[in-house]
Amino acid sequence: MARYVLRRLLTAIPTLFLIVTLSFFLLRVAPGGPFSQERGLSAEVKANLERVYQLDAPLWRQYLNYLADLLHGNFGPSYNLPDFTVADLFRVGLPVSMQLGASALLLALIIGSILGILAALRQNRGVDYGVVALATAGSTIPTFVIAPLYQLVFALTLAWVPVAGWGGGALVNKIGPVLTLALPQIAIVARLMRGAMIEALRANHIRTARALGLTSFSVVVKHALRGAVLPIISYAGPAAAALLTGSVVVETVFAIPGVGRYFVDAALNRDYTLVMGTVVVIAVFVIVFNLLVDLAYALVDPRVRYE
Amino acid sequence: MNRSRFRSTLLASILLAAFSLPAAADMVYNRGNSADPESLDPHKTSTVYEAHILRDLFEGLVMQDATANLIPGAAASWTVSPDGTVYTFKLRPDATWSNGEPLTAEDFVYSLRRLEDPATGAEYASMLYVIKNGEEVNTGKAKPETLGVRAVDPKTLEITLKSPTPYFLEVLTHQATYPVSKASIEKFGAEWIKPGNLVSNGAFTLSEFVPNDHIKLSKNPKFHDAASVKLDAVNYIPTEDRSTAIKRYEAGELDSNDDLPTEQLADLKKKFGDQVKIGPYLGTYYYAIKTDKAPWTNPKLRRAVSLLIDRDFLAEKVWQNSMLPAYSMVPPGIDGYTPAEADYAKTSQIDREDEAKKILDELGYGPNKPLKLEIRYNTSENHKNTAVAIQEQLKPFGIEVTLVNTDTKTHYGHLEQKGDFDFARAGWIADYKDPESFLGISRKASGNNYSSFNDLAFDKLMDEAAAAGGDPAARMKKLAEAEKELIDQLGNLPLLYYSYHDIVSPKLKGWQANVMDVHPSRFISK
Numbered sequence: 073m074a075r076y077v078l079r080r081l082l083t084a085i086p087t088l089f090l091i092v093t094l095s096f097f098l099l100r101v102a103p104g105g106p107f108s109q110e111r112g113l114s115a116e117v118k119a120n121l122e123r124v125y126q127l128d129a130p131l132w133r134q135y136l137n138y139l140a141d142l143l144h145g146n147f148g149p150s151y152n153l154p155d156f157t158v159a160d161l162f163r164v165g166l167p168v169s170m171q172l173g174a175s176a177l178l179l180a181l182i183i184g185s186i187l188g189i190l191a192a193l194r195q196n197r198g199v200d201y202g203v204v205a206l207a208t209a210g211s212t213i214p215t216f217v218i219a220p221l222y223q224l225v226f227a228l229t230l231a232w233v234p235v236a237g238w239g240g241g242a243l244v245n246k247i248g249p250v251l252t253l254a255l256p257q258i259a260i261v262a263r264l265m266r267g268a269m270i271e272a273l274r275a276n277h278i279r280t281a282r283a284l285g286l287t288s289f290s291v292v293v294k295h296a297l298r299g300a301v302l303p304i305i306s307y308a309g310p311a312a313a314a315l316l317t318g319s320v321v322v323e324t325v326f327a328i329p330g331v332g333r334y335f336v337d338a339a340l341n342r343d344y345t346l347v348m349g350t351v352v353v354i355a356v357f358v359i360v361f362n363l364l365v366d367l368a369y370a371l372v373d374p375r376v377r378y379e
Numbered sequence: 380m381n382r383s384r385f386r387s388t389l390l391a392s393i394l395l396a397a398f399s400l401p402a403a404a405d406m407v408y409n410r411g412n413s414a415d416p417e418s419l420d421p422h423k424t425s426t427v428y429e430a431h432i433l434r435d436l437f438e439g440l441v442m443q444d445a446t447a448n449l450i451p452g453a454a455a456s457w458t459v460s461p462d463g464t465v466y467t468f469k470l471r472p473d474a475t476w477s478n479g480e481p482l483t484a485e486d487f488v489y490s491l492r493r494l495e496d497p498a499t500g501a502e503y504a505s506m507l508y509v510i511k512n513g514e515e516v517n518t519g520k521a522k523p524e525t526l527g528v529r530a531v532d533p534k535t536l537e538i539t540l541k542s543p544t545p546y547f548l549e550v551l552t553h554q555a556t557y558p559v560s561k562a563s564i565e566k567f568g569a570e571w572i573k574p575g576n577l578v579s580n581g582a583f584t585l586s587e588f589v590p591n592d593h594i595k596l597s598k599n600p601k602f603h604d605a606a607s608v609k610l611d612a613v614n615y616i617p618t619e620d621r622s623t624a625i626k627r628y629e630a631g632e633l634d635s636n637d638d639l640p641t642e643q644l645a646d647l648k649k650k651f652g653d654q655v656k657i658g659p660y661l662g663t664y665y666y667a668i669k670t671d672k673a674p675w676t677n678p679k680l681r682r683a684v685s686l687l688i689d690r691d692f693l694a695e696k697v698w699q700n701s702m703l704p705a706y707s708m709v710p711p712g713i714d715g716y717t718p719a720e721a722d723y724a725k726t727s728q729i730d731r732e733d734e735a736k737k738i739l740d741e742l743g744y745g746p747n748k749p750l751k752l753e754i755r756y757n758t759s760e761n762h763k764n765t766a767v768a769i770q771e772q773l774k775p776f777g778i779e780v781t782l783v784n785t786d787t788k789t790h791y792g793h794l795e796q797k798g799d800f801d802f803a804r805a806g807w808i809a810d811y812k813d814p815e816s817f818l819g820i821s822r823k824a825s826g827n828n829y830s831s832f833n834d835l836a837f838d839k840l841m842d843e844a845a846a847a848g849g850d851p852a853a854r855m856k857k858l859a860e861a862e863k864e865l866i867d868q869l870g871n872l873p874l875l876y877y878s879y880h881d882i883v884s885p886k887l888k889g890w891q892a893n894v895m896d897v898h899p900s901r902f903i904s905k
Contacts, residue, residue: 103785104792107502110806111425112795114505114826116497116518124500155418155572156590164590223626235626237616238592324620327627329592342788 073370076378077363084359088352092142095351096135099344106151106342125151138348147352148345152338158349162331166353168238169318169330175250177315180257181308185301187258188265189292192300195270203262210259219252219325236327249326253319257311264307268300275299301372309365313357317350405611406905408887411618411628411636415591419572421557422494422501427808427896430554431637432615435596435900436579437557440468440487440536441548445902447812447895449548453482453558453580454536463543463849464511468536476560477584477599484530490558491538492516492523503555505826506810509547511539543848546813553810582608582901591617596900609904628882634905635883635890641701641761647882655882659712661809661894662877663705663817666754666802667794667829670870674750675801679738681869684752685721686735689728689772690874697764702875709817709862710876712894716814716855719863732776739776746777755783756804757790765874766804794829805829808877812895814858815844821870832870837861 107113107121122128126137141148147158191203226248227235239245272278273296281291318332331350338346369376416429421437424430434442442452454468474482494501495516508514511527527539540547550556560571560578567576577585582604583596594615598608616633618624621640625647627633639647639655648655669675690704707718723731744750754769756762763784770780783800785793794803807827809816820827822838844857865871879896889903 102789104788104790106788108788108790108792108795109425110787110791111808112791112827112829113502116514117500117502117505118826120497120504120517121500121502124498149569152417153415153590154423155416155420155588161590220622220626223623227630228626231630235630235632236620236623237627237632238589323591325623327591327616327618327620327623329589333591340786340788 073367073378077367080363080366087359088355091351091355092139092348093135095348096138097131099339099342099347100131102342104342106344108342125149138345142352147349150338150343150346152341152343152346158345161334161346162349162353165318165329165331165334168241168328169323169332170316171241172246172249172253172322172328172330173312173315173318175246176253176257177308177312179250179254180261180311181304183254184258184261185265185304187262189269189297189300191262191266192269192273193292200266203266207259207262207266210255211263213255215252215256215319215321216325218255219248219322222248222252223325236325238327238329245326249322249328252322252326253315257315260307260311261304264303265300268303269296272296272300298372302369305365305368305372309361310358313354313361317354317357406609407612407614408610408900408903408905409614409616409632409634410900411624411633411638412615413617413621413636413638414619415617416594419577419585419588421554421559422490422499422503424554425502428637431898432594432596433554433557433581434897435581435583435613436577436585437554437559437581438474438602439551439554439557441551443552443895443897443899445889445891445893445899447893447897449552453487457548463545464540466538466540466547467531468538470534470536471603472534473603474580475601475603476578476580477601478560478563478578479601480560480562480578481533482558482580483533484536485533486558486561487536488528488530489561491528491556492526493559493564494555495526496523501555503553503810506550506553506555509540509542509544509550511541513541542845544845545848545851545854546811546815549811549813582899583613586612593617602901604901608901610900613900625882628884634887635881637879637881637896639701639880639882641699641880644699644701644880651882654885655880656892657701657878657880658892659703659710659894660877660879660896661710661712661812661816662806663708663710663873664702664804664806664875664877665705665708666872666874667800667805668802668869668872669800669831671831671833672799672801674742677742678868680742680750681872683735683738683742684773684778685869685872686723686731686738687773687776687778688769688872688874691728692772693765693768694875697768698761698875701878701880703878705873705876706866707862708821708865708871708873709814710894713812713814715851717859718814719859719866721866736776744777750778751801752778752780753783753801754780754804755785755790755793755800755802757787758784762804795826797831802872803829805871806877809895814855814862818858818861818865821865830871832865832868834864834868834870837864837868837870840864 107118149157150161187203191200194200223235226233233244233247237245278291278296281295318330320332320336323330323332334346335350338350370378412428412431414428416432418424421433438452440452440454441449444450453470453474455471457466457468459466470484476482493499494507495504495513497517497519504517512521512525515521516523516526529537531537558580563576563578564571570576574585574588582599582602584599586597587595596613598611618636621638624636628636668681674680694700694702694704706720706724709718711718754766756766766782773780807817819825821832822841823833840857840861844854844861847854847857883890886905887903890898
């Protein structure tokens with residue numbers, strides 16, 4: 073097992089290298105640059121800026137410089153937010169995005185699973201239709217509709233929570249963003265769980281277990297759930313990587329100082345270093361969570377073994 | 380810890396807590412600002428939303444009051460040499476930095492040299508090319524020490540200009556000219572703008588900066604006019620999502636915001652009444668025309684298209700009156716200057732269309748030879764709507780308009796590179812209150828001359844206006860003549876004047892509307 077993990081981590085290095093290289097050059101293909109703006113800069117001033125940020129060097133040299141810096145853990149300064157280094161921005165923003173993402177994921181897994189199981193056990197009855205309807209609504213209503221609705225109802229009309237802002241991380245400020253992030257995830261988890269559970273309940277070993285007279289609780293939780301949870305695990309890996317690195321819509325609408333918005337803002341601003349930093353961070357998250365998924369498989373499914 | 384000691388500690392901390400409560404609640408202004416600053420280093424900033432914050436943190440030689448009129452800042456008084464090229468500023472004897480150290484003329488010398496030093500990479504360095512050797516220093520042809528700025532004594536600063544520049548004092552209200560502390564830059568390096576390190580000389584000091592969350596400024600007790608500053612703190616809150624900003628304002632989380640979702644303007648006015656502040660702002664929304672590319676080399680054809688654009692419709696229907704129809708490049712509102720409007724400004728749209736039809740016929744455009752026109756614009760709902768409306772307005776006259784939308788960086792990158800286009804959206808907001816700011820961009824050599832306008836008569840009039848520096852009235856007259864040339868030749872196609880659109884709580888006192896949309900927090904209370 074340890075050897076397997078080590079091998080996976082080692083193969084991650086060339087993957088990351090490839091991602092960094094591709095992103096670096098793709099980014100430079102995009103027209104415009106960090107200093108193209110409504111108020112054009114004089115040629116002299118632009119030349120000065122490019123010298124200061126070492127953008128005047130040939131592209132291959134910039135690429136090698138970037139790789140060298142990256143190996144030293146240096147993501148470089150942000151071009152559009154020169155008061156901060158890319159690492160500074162992540163140090164402040166990543167914990168915020170991770171808190172919200174982790175809470176949303178946890179909420180989705182718990183509520184989604186329970187709803188899915190209930191629906192599967194009462195297939196084609198009221199509860200099932202209710203859950204399916206909820207799941208359809210949850211995955212089709214976009215976040216940019218849910219978030220303002222939440223603000224209108226709970227913040228403006230009822231005045232229970234603030235409209236937006238981080239408030240230094242106060243609980244009331246987190247409810248809206250977490251719910252908005254969790255809702256579509258709850259829907260997906262519930263649907264996955266319902267399908268997998270229905271499948272699992274039809275399996276032969278479940279019939280055997282029932283025939284042996286095991287309690288219905290034991291049949292569902294100990295035997296059926298173990299098989300049904302596999303699709304949830306495969307889904308949770310990439311979902312975790314996406315949720316923990318923040319959502320641009322939720323962070324913008326709720327004015328949350330997370331990192332989700334950097335991916336979009338930085339790309340639009342041609343903030344080369346910040347885009348690269350975001351790419352690296354997301355890539356690392358995806359790689360780590362995929363590894364965790366595979367390890368979780370081995371724990372749950374006795375047929376999977378890593379030597 | 381034994382029990383009795385625990386008890387006494389508890390008691391002590393309760394007492395302490397009770398007595399350390401402030402006698403009266405702090406007066407805090409929660410100020411919605413359309414975005415976070417890119418930097419707090421005055422030499423590295425360029426935007427309006429940065430200017431708001433820097434105006435509170437720093438004090439230049441001259442400043443603007445609550446109505447954007449020029450007032451003495453760190454300089455108590457100044458004199459100008461008879462030829463208009465040497466400005467001598469007398470600093471306030473009591474002017475200090477927020478750490479208590481005296482503010483000296485040497486600090487300004489250091490700051491202006493830093494602004495022009497190519498190693499700084501300051502965006503606004505070119506604005507101060509009016510200072511002697513400014514351009515030479517910034518382009519690396521001369522040493523920063525040769526810049527025409529000198530400390531005569533610790534409280535006397537002398538600035539020598541290249542040529543008389545009547546708007547020089549207005550230029551000095553710009554944040555790029557604010558002083559920075561040499562001692563703290565040398566001590567902290569790039570970290571000097573961080574809370575705790577930043578030494579400033581304005582009415583407020585920097586307390587906290589959480590990117591994308593808030594910037595907290597606290598009253599600077601060392602400020603020379605601290606006695607009349609009423610606010611204890613200002614929280615600048617970035618409000619990138621304008622709809623959220625309005626909801627936060629409604630819920631009382633914000634006391635004001637410097638932007639509104641203009642598409643909801645009519646509803647907002649109904650709901651918030653006179654809390655919605657709209658008025659003329661020194662900015663022009665225009666289309667650049669590729670004047671060096673056929674068929675647009677012909678000013679007559681440019682005129683025909685301009686005549687066909689119904690600006691009243693754009694202002695009312697597309698922009699819900701958050702913009703005003705424009706017929707000149709310089710918006711109204713600059714004292715002593717009357718903008719040179721196009722001659723068709725006062726004629727009816729029907730008359731304009733008749734004239735345009737005549738021109739198009741004359742040039743041979745018609746159903747058999749349609750005029751093709753490509754409009755490029757940067758991503759924004761309203762830019763799109765404007766372009767679509769113009770497309771519809773030109774269609775009945777056989778002009779086939781195609782639209783090209785790109786993101787902002789691509790758009791301006793394309794214009795900078797002198798890429799191919801017919802018409803392209805652009806906007807210009809005044810840095811300082813002077814027509815020069817709007818007209819200078821159409822000079823042949825200007826980096827912002829997206830239209831590639833190359834008109835000898837215009838450049839000559841602009842030179843004459845500069846030469847008439849000593850006589851403000853004569854200068855304004857020359858500038859107006861230059862603008863008339865620009866408008867007659869359609870070097871640009873002005874469409875709309877910007878207006879400011881703020882929402883301001885009735886709780887705020889001292890907030891005054893003005894054409895620069897400048898609202899220093901030191902004049903505001905709650």
